[in-house]
Amino acid sequence: MENAPEKIKRIKVKINGEDYYIKGTGSEEYIRGVASYVDKKMIDLSRSHKNLSAARIAVLAALNITDELFKLKQEYDEFLHMLESENSKG
């Protein structure tokens, strides 16, 4: 059944020492990859900010990842814009 709707999975992961149940339609590998990215960021930030609470470390991780998202978006947009100008030159 290739066109069957993707099943929503519920996967248990550990982030910064706490258990989370993540729901998603992606593969288990994808969901674990997302969780492990956040876990790694939080561990790195905890090392460099030893006195911060878990909540503040998680917010810093979210800020960090948003910065990456915005920069990638900008790079992608600039690339598309460059292609468009190339094409409009004929």
Add this chain to the structure above:
Amino acid sequence: MENAPEKIKRIKVKINGEDYYIKGTGSEEYIRGVASYVDKKMIDLSRSHKNLSAARIAVLAALNITDELFKLKQEYDEFLHMLESENSKG
């Protein structure tokens, strides 16, 4: 002094009701945009997960944003790959 190194700014923002001082070389507008993105995610998640602690809400926000980052990366990679195959056709 066009080539002077960018000054690191320290900007106070409010995320989920808490003050954060964010350091960065980006413009103040950019830093406020990043902070407001995380703030909005956390507020939305708090509304749909009323019993979760601020720490867990922040981790969910970070997971959410990582998912967006990974999906954008994948889209960008697929686009570059498509362009490469077009070019290799001659």
